Amino acid sequence: MNSHHSCRSLRAAAGRVLAWAGGLAAGALLISFPAGAWAAPEVSAESTTILRLGNTDFPGSKDLYPLYEYLHLSLTGAETKGNSLSLYFGGWGRGDLGDKSFNDRYTDGDLQYGFLSYRWGRNNAVANAGRQFVTEGVATQRLDGLYLRSDLGAGFAAAAFVGSPVNTEPNVKADDFVFGGRVTHSAAKYYTLGVSALRSNAGSTRYREEEGVDLWLSPVRQLDVTGRSSYNSVTEGWMEHAYTMSLRPTDKLQLFADLRQVNYRDFFYRVTTTALTFQDRLIDPGERDLALGGGIGFTPVKGVTLTADYRHHDYEIAREAHYYGGKVALSFPEKFAAGGSVHRMDGGSDPLRYLEYRVYASKSFGPADLTLDFIDVNYDSTLSTNNVRNVFVVTAAGAYRVTRSVTLAADVDYSKNPDFDNEVKGMLKAVVSFDAALEGRGKSEK
Amino acid sequence: MKNSKLLILLAALATAGSLVACAGTTTVARVHPEAVTGMPDCTECHQDSWGAFNHKAPDFMLKHKVFANSRQACASCHAEAFCADCHAHKEEIKPSDKYKDAPERFLPHRGDYLAQHKIDGRVDPASCVACHGRQNNEGCKRCHR
Numbered sequence: 001m002n003s004h005h006s007c008r009s010l011r012a013a014a015g016r017v018l019a020w021a022g023g024l025a026a027g028a029l030l031i032s033f034p035a036g037a038w039a040a041p042e043v044s045a046e047s048t049t050i051l052r053l054g055n056t057d058f059p060g061s062k063d064l065y066p067l068y069e070y071l072h073l074s075l076t077g078a079e080t081k082g083n084s085l086s087l088y089f090g091g092w093g094r095g096d097l098g099d100k101s102f103n104d105r106y107t108d109g110d111l112q113y114g115f116l117s118y119r120w121g122r123n124n125a126v127a128n129a130g131r132q133f134v135t136e137g138v139a140t141q142r143l144d145g146l147y148l149r150s151d152l153g154a155g156f157a158a159a160a161f162v163g164s165p166v167n168t169e170p171n172v173k174a175d176d177f178v179f180g181g182r183v184t185h186s187a188a189k190y191y192t193l194g195v196s197a198l199r200s201n202a203g204s205t206r207y208r209e210e211e212g213v214d215l216w217l218s219p220v221r222q223l224d225v226t227g228r229s230s231y232n233s234v235t236e237g238w239m240e241h242a243y244t245m246s247l248r249p250t251d252k253l254q255l256f257a258d259l260r261q262v263n264y265r266d267f268f269y270r271v272t273t274t275a276l277t278f279q280d281r282l283i284d285p286g287e288r289d290l291a292l293g294g295g296i297g298f299t300p301v302k303g304v305t306l307t308a309d310y311r312h313h314d315y316e317i318a319r320e321a322h323y324y325g326g327k328v329a330l331s332f333p334e335k336f337a338a339g340g341s342v343h344r345m346d347g348g349s350d351p352l353r354y355l356e357y358r359v360y361a362s363k364s365f366g367p368a369d370l371t372l373d374f375i376d377v378n379y380d381s382t383l384s385t386n387n388v389r390n391v392f393v394v395t396a397a398g399a400y401r402v403t404r405s406v407t408l409a410a411d412v413d414y415s416k417n418p419d420f421d422n423e424v425k426g427m428l429k430a431v432v433s434f435d436a437a438l439e440g441r442g443k444s445e446k
Numbered sequence: 447m448k449n450s451k452l453l454i455l456l457a458a459l460a461t462a463g464s465l466v467a468c469a470g471t472t473t474v475a476r477v478h479p480e481a482v483t484g485m486p487d488c489t490e491c492h493q494d495s496w497g498a499f500n501h502k503a504p505d506f507m508l509k510h511k512v513f514a515n516s517r518q519a520c521a522s523c524h525a526e527a528f529c530a531d532c533h534a535h536k537e538e539i540k541p542s543d544k545y546k547d548a549p550e551r552f553l554p555h556r557g558d559y560l561a562q563h564k565i566d567g568r569v570d571p572a573s574c575v576a577c578h579g580r581q582n583n584e585g586c587k588r589c590h591r
Contacts, residue, residue: 044525046527072525072526072527074525074526076476079476082473084476088526090526090527090530090534092536102584102585102588110535112527112530112534112535112536113526113530113534119473119476119518120473121472121473122469122470122471122472122473123466123469123470123471123473124471124473124474124518125466125473126518133526133529133530133533133534135511135514135515135517135529136515137515140511140514140533140576142533142534142535142581150466150469151466151469151471152462152465152466152468152469153464153465153466153467153468153469153470154468156465157469158462165580166535166581167580167581168535168580168581168582168583168584169581169583169584169587170580170583171583171587171590171591174580182515184515188494188495189494189495190495192515194515214512214515215512216498216512216513218495218498221493221494221497224498226498226509226512226513227512228511228512240572242508244505244508244509246498246503246505246509248489251489254503254504256503256504256505258505258508260572262572264571264572267572267575268571268572268575268579270580271575271579271580272579272580272583273578273579273580273583273586273587273590274586274590274591275567275574275578275583275586275589275590276571276574276575276578276579278571282568283568283571289570289572291570295504295505297503297504299502305502305504307504309504313569313570318568321569323569329550331484331485331502331550333483333484333485334483334484337548337549337550339549339550345565345569347569351564351565351568352565352568352569354565358556360549360550361549362547362548362549362550369547371546371547371549373546373549373556373557375556375557375558377561377562388561391558391561391562393557393558395546395557397546397547399547409547411543411546413558415557415558417558417560417561418561419560419561423558427543
């Protein structure tokens, strides 16, 4: 027993060590790459400065003027035989010019990601070291550590990761060591089947043990099925089955259907926010939701889309709910976009009976663009908070491209909601960017 | 015992090395060769499996978690910051502030979400987990202590 306990403590310590190892490996990657490759790196950088203006009714946070600075940077060395080494960095900092906006602190900040990535020109092979976001089957995980991925022979591919999980502001004790991987088999154009697993520990405690299968299946070009099932080995129950089927009989018509079953006790087992642990019992932790949805999308001419959709939630404990409606969307990139939607929610309780409307329009005028967005939710009966029946927000946003690299923007929200009769919020934004990838090649979208 | 574990490890590494050597596939382009603006309908150019990535499909948002397993394909058009805006710790800049100038994009938190989150949270709390289950919790902690 002691040795078992010691083993798990060692794993927790290993998580911290691996976080450092990730940094060391990143350094090793940096040093091992030919120095000449960094002579003229491809650089993308963006600075976004945001000043928000608004009021809240939280104690000690009445007048809020938080000033944010976001920085994103990527450097990619010259490719040699298709191999390339890149450095990615993204982080932010905040200073409150008015009351404290969060956490009893006037300043805050975080590193969103910061890692070195080596991509090989063959086999879709990649090695990442540092703080990164891993998406491999059951893992949708930020971690400080290592990630490796490569195609193997005969249609197989494999990925593995190990490190220290990045959890922010947890209400409950979080894990400190995570590892896992995914193996796939693909037949080009037809399918990819994946099997994945994730393990994590919090000190000496088994924290998360999840396994899953995922698939993308396209027996014919007009049909594809995507989905995932995940199993919780700690609670010994299925967390989720989520599958979507899309059928495109013609270029103008698309039909889709989806199924999602979630077992709350297994799915929410290791979230770190009490908002999703259901301690207040507003939602029964033993709930099970089977959601079935579907719809149809029609594109009569390029840039115009008509959509109708329906979703049915069948709960094991709460009463069922239906959500259905339609949307019209016009989209002509960098010129004009407009649309509107109406949806109805019919549920088993007063808050789940409402009509939801949205109308928006966005137009470019040379270097400037203007957007108007109106969202209204009209409840059948008054909400429990302040007897409000109709909630709406209208937003006006404008942006002006001073130069190709500099954009100034501002927006104003006006809303009526259960917390405020008349709420006005504003935001000023300045974006300075440089993106070498835009120079005559494909676009890198932020 | 130590020797047998070492042998197993070496055998696994050798097998993995052989499999990698046998793959012989070409890595997807690091940067998409054609400029893409707005949300693309990938089927306009791609008649093969890449067409499934059609961002204008009404169910694309539901499927993007599966497509995200092919991160290298996403990265040919999207910067790392694109994922991080929702899935990494970004403090209180709500997604409603993201793409206000591109309202045709689907985002889960358009408008004033403080009132609506109580409703959506009861209908489908599982949809919150990918972004808020283990991070981006500052706003939650104000009331959910």
